[in-house]
Amino acid sequence: MTKTRTGLEQQKKPRLRFVLTWHDFGIFLSLLSFATILCYFLRTIDDSDVYVALIFELTVVLVSRFTDGYLFGLLSSVVGVIGINYIFTFPYYQLNFTISGYPLTFLVMLIVSVVVSTLTTQIKQQEKIRAEAEKEKMRGNLLRAVSHDIRTPLTSIVGGVSTLLDSGDQLDEATRTQLLENIRDESNWLVSVVENLLSVT
Structure with missing residues:
Protein backbone atom coordinates (compact mmCIF):
# COMPACT_ATOMS: atom_id res chain seq x y z
CA MET A 1 0.00 0.00 0.00
CA THR A 2 2.83 2.35 0.88
CA LYS A 3 4.64 1.57 -2.35
CA THR A 4 1.50 2.25 -4.37
CA ARG A 5 0.87 5.58 -2.66
CA THR A 6 4.50 6.55 -3.11
CA GLY A 7 4.31 5.71 -6.79
CA LEU A 8 1.19 7.82 -7.26
CA GLU A 9 2.77 10.74 -5.44
CA GLN A 10 5.84 10.50 -7.64
CA GLN A 11 3.65 10.55 -10.73
CA LYS A 12 1.97 13.75 -9.55
CA LYS A 13 5.25 15.55 -8.92
CA PRO A 14 6.20 17.96 -11.71
CA ARG A 15 8.93 16.57 -13.89
CA LEU A 16 11.33 18.38 -16.18
CA ARG A 17 9.42 18.61 -19.44
CA PHE A 18 10.65 19.72 -22.84
CA VAL A 19 7.56 19.94 -25.03
CA LEU A 20 7.71 21.21 -28.61
CA THR A 21 4.44 22.41 -30.14
CA TRP A 22 3.65 24.93 -32.86
CA HIS A 23 1.40 26.82 -30.48
CA ASP A 24 4.19 27.32 -27.95
CA PHE A 25 6.65 28.15 -30.73
CA GLY A 26 4.27 30.84 -31.98
CA ILE A 27 4.04 32.36 -28.50
CA PHE A 28 7.83 32.23 -28.12
CA LEU A 29 8.46 33.84 -31.51
CA SER A 30 5.75 36.49 -31.11
CA LEU A 31 6.87 37.65 -27.67
CA LEU A 32 10.55 37.79 -28.58
CA SER A 33 9.77 39.64 -31.81
CA PHE A 34 7.61 42.14 -29.94
CA ALA A 35 10.33 42.66 -27.32
CA THR A 36 12.93 43.26 -30.03
CA ILE A 37 10.73 45.74 -31.91
CA LEU A 38 9.87 47.53 -28.67
CA CYS A 39 13.54 47.88 -27.74
CA TYR A 40 14.33 49.20 -31.22
CA PHE A 41 11.56 51.76 -30.86
CA LEU A 42 12.65 52.84 -27.39
CA ARG A 43 16.24 53.22 -28.58
CA THR A 44 15.10 55.82 -31.10
CA ILE A 45 13.68 57.81 -28.19
CA ASP A 46 16.36 57.21 -25.57
CA ASP A 47 19.97 56.19 -26.19
CA SER A 48 20.13 54.46 -22.81
CA ASP A 49 19.96 50.65 -22.94
CA VAL A 50 19.05 50.05 -19.29
CA TYR A 51 15.49 49.07 -20.21
CA VAL A 52 16.57 46.35 -22.67
CA ALA A 53 17.46 43.74 -20.06
CA LEU A 54 14.25 44.45 -18.14
CA ILE A 55 12.10 44.06 -21.24
CA PHE A 56 13.74 40.77 -22.17
CA GLU A 57 13.51 39.50 -18.61
CA LEU A 58 9.78 40.26 -18.70
CA THR A 59 9.62 38.44 -22.04
CA VAL A 60 11.26 35.39 -20.48
CA VAL A 61 8.67 35.46 -17.70
CA LEU A 62 5.80 35.68 -20.19
CA VAL A 63 7.18 32.93 -22.42
CA SER A 64 7.71 30.66 -19.43
CA ARG A 65 4.21 31.43 -18.18
CA PHE A 66 2.28 30.86 -21.38
CA THR A 67 4.16 27.89 -22.84
CA ASP A 68 4.08 24.29 -21.70
CA GLY A 69 7.13 22.76 -20.07
CA TYR A 70 10.60 24.26 -19.84
CA LEU A 71 11.89 24.26 -23.41
CA PHE A 72 10.78 27.68 -24.63
CA GLY A 73 11.43 29.36 -21.29
CA LEU A 74 15.05 28.23 -21.36
CA LEU A 75 15.32 28.96 -25.07
CA SER A 76 14.00 32.49 -24.58
CA SER A 77 16.67 33.05 -21.91
CA VAL A 78 19.45 32.02 -24.28
CA VAL A 79 18.04 33.91 -27.27
CA GLY A 80 17.32 36.96 -25.11
CA VAL A 81 20.82 37.18 -23.70
CA ILE A 82 22.43 36.64 -27.11
CA GLY A 83 20.03 39.18 -28.64
CA ILE A 84 20.88 41.77 -26.02
CA ASN A 85 24.57 41.14 -26.58
CA TYR A 86 24.40 41.21 -30.37
CA ILE A 87 21.80 43.88 -31.11
CA PHE A 88 21.54 46.22 -28.15
CA THR A 89 25.02 46.24 -26.60
CA PHE A 90 27.93 48.26 -27.95
CA PRO A 91 29.67 47.35 -30.21
CA TYR A 92 26.40 46.67 -32.01
CA TYR A 93 25.87 43.58 -34.17
CA GLN A 94 28.88 41.87 -32.69
CA LEU A 95 29.01 39.18 -30.04
CA ASN A 96 31.17 40.18 -27.11
CA PHE A 97 31.15 37.74 -24.21
CA THR A 98 33.67 39.76 -22.20
CA ILE A 99 31.17 42.50 -21.36
CA SER A 100 30.94 43.19 -17.65
CA GLY A 101 27.80 41.71 -16.11
CA TYR A 102 27.04 39.46 -19.09
CA PRO A 103 27.28 36.15 -17.15
CA LEU A 104 25.11 37.59 -14.37
CA THR A 105 22.44 38.71 -16.85
CA PHE A 106 22.39 35.28 -18.46
CA LEU A 107 22.22 33.54 -15.07
CA VAL A 108 19.37 35.75 -13.84
CA MET A 109 17.29 35.21 -16.97
CA LEU A 110 17.96 31.47 -16.85
CA ILE A 111 16.90 31.25 -13.19
CA VAL A 112 13.78 33.31 -13.90
CA SER A 113 12.75 31.02 -16.75
CA VAL A 114 13.28 27.86 -14.67
CA VAL A 115 11.42 29.22 -11.64
CA VAL A 116 8.46 30.53 -13.64
CA SER A 117 8.28 27.36 -15.74
CA THR A 118 8.34 25.21 -12.60
CA LEU A 119 5.61 27.24 -10.90
CA THR A 120 3.51 27.27 -14.05
CA THR A 121 3.87 23.51 -14.49
CA GLN A 122 2.85 22.93 -10.88
CA ILE A 123 -0.17 25.21 -11.23
CA LYS A 124 -1.26 23.50 -14.44
CA GLN A 125 -0.90 20.06 -12.86
CA GLN A 126 -2.87 21.15 -9.80
CA GLU A 127 -5.59 22.53 -12.05
CA LYS A 128 -5.63 19.25 -13.97
CA ILE A 129 -5.93 17.25 -10.74
CA ARG A 130 -8.71 19.55 -9.51
CA ALA A 131 -10.56 19.24 -12.83
CA GLU A 132 -10.28 15.45 -12.67
Whole structure:
Protein backbone atom coordinates (compact mmCIF):
# COMPACT_ATOMS: atom_id res chain seq x y z
CA MET A 1 0.00 0.00 0.00
CA THR A 2 2.83 2.35 0.88
CA LYS A 3 4.64 1.57 -2.35
CA THR A 4 1.50 2.25 -4.37
CA ARG A 5 0.87 5.58 -2.66
CA THR A 6 4.50 6.55 -3.11
CA GLY A 7 4.31 5.71 -6.79
CA LEU A 8 1.19 7.82 -7.26
CA GLU A 9 2.77 10.74 -5.44
CA GLN A 10 5.84 10.50 -7.64
CA GLN A 11 3.65 10.55 -10.73
CA LYS A 12 1.97 13.75 -9.55
CA LYS A 13 5.25 15.55 -8.92
CA PRO A 14 6.20 17.96 -11.71
CA ARG A 15 8.93 16.57 -13.89
CA LEU A 16 11.33 18.38 -16.18
CA ARG A 17 9.42 18.61 -19.44
CA PHE A 18 10.65 19.72 -22.84
CA VAL A 19 7.56 19.94 -25.03
CA LEU A 20 7.71 21.21 -28.61
CA THR A 21 4.44 22.41 -30.14
CA TRP A 22 3.65 24.93 -32.86
CA HIS A 23 1.40 26.82 -30.48
CA ASP A 24 4.19 27.32 -27.95
CA PHE A 25 6.65 28.15 -30.73
CA GLY A 26 4.27 30.84 -31.98
CA ILE A 27 4.04 32.36 -28.50
CA PHE A 28 7.83 32.23 -28.12
CA LEU A 29 8.46 33.84 -31.51
CA SER A 30 5.75 36.49 -31.11
CA LEU A 31 6.87 37.65 -27.67
CA LEU A 32 10.55 37.79 -28.58
CA SER A 33 9.77 39.64 -31.81
CA PHE A 34 7.61 42.14 -29.94
CA ALA A 35 10.33 42.66 -27.32
CA THR A 36 12.93 43.26 -30.03
CA ILE A 37 10.73 45.74 -31.91
CA LEU A 38 9.87 47.53 -28.67
CA CYS A 39 13.54 47.88 -27.74
CA TYR A 40 14.33 49.20 -31.22
CA PHE A 41 11.56 51.76 -30.86
CA LEU A 42 12.65 52.84 -27.39
CA ARG A 43 16.24 53.22 -28.58
CA THR A 44 15.10 55.82 -31.10
CA ILE A 45 13.68 57.81 -28.19
CA ASP A 46 16.36 57.21 -25.57
CA ASP A 47 19.97 56.19 -26.19
CA SER A 48 20.13 54.46 -22.81
CA ASP A 49 19.96 50.65 -22.94
CA VAL A 50 19.05 50.05 -19.29
CA TYR A 51 15.49 49.07 -20.21
CA VAL A 52 16.57 46.35 -22.67
CA ALA A 53 17.46 43.74 -20.06
CA LEU A 54 14.25 44.45 -18.14
CA ILE A 55 12.10 44.06 -21.24
CA PHE A 56 13.74 40.77 -22.17
CA GLU A 57 13.51 39.50 -18.61
CA LEU A 58 9.78 40.26 -18.70
CA THR A 59 9.62 38.44 -22.04
CA VAL A 60 11.26 35.39 -20.48
CA VAL A 61 8.67 35.46 -17.70
CA LEU A 62 5.80 35.68 -20.19
CA VAL A 63 7.18 32.93 -22.42
CA SER A 64 7.71 30.66 -19.43
CA ARG A 65 4.21 31.43 -18.18
CA PHE A 66 2.28 30.86 -21.38
CA THR A 67 4.16 27.89 -22.84
CA ASP A 68 4.08 24.29 -21.70
CA GLY A 69 7.13 22.76 -20.07
CA TYR A 70 10.60 24.26 -19.84
CA LEU A 71 11.89 24.26 -23.41
CA PHE A 72 10.78 27.68 -24.63
CA GLY A 73 11.43 29.36 -21.29
CA LEU A 74 15.05 28.23 -21.36
CA LEU A 75 15.32 28.96 -25.07
CA SER A 76 14.00 32.49 -24.58
CA SER A 77 16.67 33.05 -21.91
CA VAL A 78 19.45 32.02 -24.28
CA VAL A 79 18.04 33.91 -27.27
CA GLY A 80 17.32 36.96 -25.11
CA VAL A 81 20.82 37.18 -23.70
CA ILE A 82 22.43 36.64 -27.11
CA GLY A 83 20.03 39.18 -28.64
CA ILE A 84 20.88 41.77 -26.02
CA ASN A 85 24.57 41.14 -26.58
CA TYR A 86 24.40 41.21 -30.37
CA ILE A 87 21.80 43.88 -31.11
CA PHE A 88 21.54 46.22 -28.15
CA THR A 89 25.02 46.24 -26.60
CA PHE A 90 27.93 48.26 -27.95
CA PRO A 91 29.67 47.35 -30.21
CA TYR A 92 26.40 46.67 -32.01
CA TYR A 93 25.87 43.58 -34.17
CA GLN A 94 28.88 41.87 -32.69
CA LEU A 95 29.01 39.18 -30.04
CA ASN A 96 31.17 40.18 -27.11
CA PHE A 97 31.15 37.74 -24.21
CA THR A 98 33.67 39.76 -22.20
CA ILE A 99 31.17 42.50 -21.36
CA SER A 100 30.94 43.19 -17.65
CA GLY A 101 27.80 41.71 -16.11
CA TYR A 102 27.04 39.46 -19.09
CA PRO A 103 27.28 36.15 -17.15
CA LEU A 104 25.11 37.59 -14.37
CA THR A 105 22.44 38.71 -16.85
CA PHE A 106 22.39 35.28 -18.46
CA LEU A 107 22.22 33.54 -15.07
CA VAL A 108 19.37 35.75 -13.84
CA MET A 109 17.29 35.21 -16.97
CA LEU A 110 17.96 31.47 -16.85
CA ILE A 111 16.90 31.25 -13.19
CA VAL A 112 13.78 33.31 -13.90
CA SER A 113 12.75 31.02 -16.75
CA VAL A 114 13.28 27.86 -14.67
CA VAL A 115 11.42 29.22 -11.64
CA VAL A 116 8.46 30.53 -13.64
CA SER A 117 8.28 27.36 -15.74
CA THR A 118 8.34 25.21 -12.60
CA LEU A 119 5.61 27.24 -10.90
CA THR A 120 3.51 27.27 -14.05
CA THR A 121 3.87 23.51 -14.49
CA GLN A 122 2.85 22.93 -10.88
CA ILE A 123 -0.17 25.21 -11.23
CA LYS A 124 -1.26 23.50 -14.44
CA GLN A 125 -0.90 20.06 -12.86
CA GLN A 126 -2.87 21.15 -9.80
CA GLU A 127 -5.59 22.53 -12.05
CA LYS A 128 -5.63 19.25 -13.97
CA ILE A 129 -5.93 17.25 -10.74
CA ARG A 130 -8.71 19.55 -9.51
CA ALA A 131 -10.56 19.24 -12.83
CA GLU A 132 -10.28 15.45 -12.67
CA ALA A 133 -11.62 15.48 -9.11
CA GLU A 134 -14.55 17.66 -10.17
CA LYS A 135 -15.22 15.34 -13.09
CA GLU A 136 -15.21 12.29 -10.81
CA LYS A 137 -17.55 14.07 -8.40
CA MET A 138 -19.96 14.95 -11.20
CA ARG A 139 -19.79 11.39 -12.52
CA GLY A 140 -20.58 10.03 -9.07
CA ASN A 141 -23.54 12.39 -8.65
CA LEU A 142 -24.81 11.45 -12.10
CA LEU A 143 -24.56 7.75 -11.37
CA ARG A 144 -26.41 8.16 -8.08
CA ALA A 145 -29.18 10.15 -9.74
CA VAL A 146 -29.45 7.71 -12.64
CA SER A 147 -29.44 4.68 -10.37
CA HIS A 148 -32.32 6.19 -8.40
CA ASP A 149 -34.28 7.00 -11.56
CA ILE A 150 -33.72 3.48 -12.89
CA ARG A 151 -34.38 1.67 -9.62
CA THR A 152 -37.81 3.25 -9.11
CA PRO A 153 -39.45 2.04 -12.36
CA LEU A 154 -37.68 -1.31 -12.12
CA THR A 155 -39.14 -1.84 -8.66
CA SER A 156 -42.64 -1.07 -9.96
CA ILE A 157 -42.16 -3.37 -12.96
CA VAL A 158 -40.86 -6.24 -10.83
CA GLY A 159 -43.67 -5.74 -8.32
CA GLY A 160 -46.36 -5.72 -11.00
CA VAL A 161 -44.97 -8.78 -12.78
CA SER A 162 -44.62 -10.67 -9.48
CA THR A 163 -48.24 -9.87 -8.59
CA LEU A 164 -49.47 -11.11 -11.96
CA LEU A 165 -47.43 -14.29 -11.75
CA ASP A 166 -48.22 -15.11 -8.13
CA SER A 167 -51.88 -14.19 -7.93
CA GLY A 168 -52.97 -13.27 -11.42
CA ASP A 169 -55.79 -15.81 -11.40
CA GLN A 170 -57.29 -14.19 -8.32
CA LEU A 171 -57.36 -10.69 -9.79
CA ASP A 172 -60.21 -9.29 -11.79
CA GLU A 173 -59.73 -8.09 -15.35
CA ALA A 174 -59.63 -4.39 -14.41
CA THR A 175 -56.87 -4.94 -11.85
CA ARG A 176 -54.79 -7.01 -14.25
CA THR A 177 -55.22 -4.36 -16.92
CA GLN A 178 -54.18 -1.65 -14.48
CA LEU A 179 -51.06 -3.60 -13.51
CA LEU A 180 -50.12 -4.14 -17.15
CA GLU A 181 -50.63 -0.45 -17.91
CA ASN A 182 -48.42 0.46 -14.95
CA ILE A 183 -45.74 -1.93 -16.22
CA ARG A 184 -45.98 -0.37 -19.69
CA ASP A 185 -45.75 3.18 -18.31
CA GLU A 186 -42.80 2.36 -16.09
CA SER A 187 -41.07 0.60 -18.99
CA ASN A 188 -41.54 3.66 -21.20
CA TRP A 189 -40.17 5.86 -18.43
CA LEU A 190 -37.16 3.55 -18.09
CA VAL A 191 -36.54 3.70 -21.84
CA SER A 192 -36.65 7.51 -21.77
CA VAL A 193 -34.18 7.61 -18.87
CA VAL A 194 -31.76 5.34 -20.73
CA GLU A 195 -32.11 7.39 -23.93
CA ASN A 196 -31.41 10.61 -22.03
CA LEU A 197 -28.38 9.03 -20.42
CA LEU A 198 -27.06 7.87 -23.79
CA SER A 199 -27.60 11.31 -25.30
CA VAL A 200 -25.56 12.89 -22.50
CA THR A 201 -22.67 10.44 -22.80
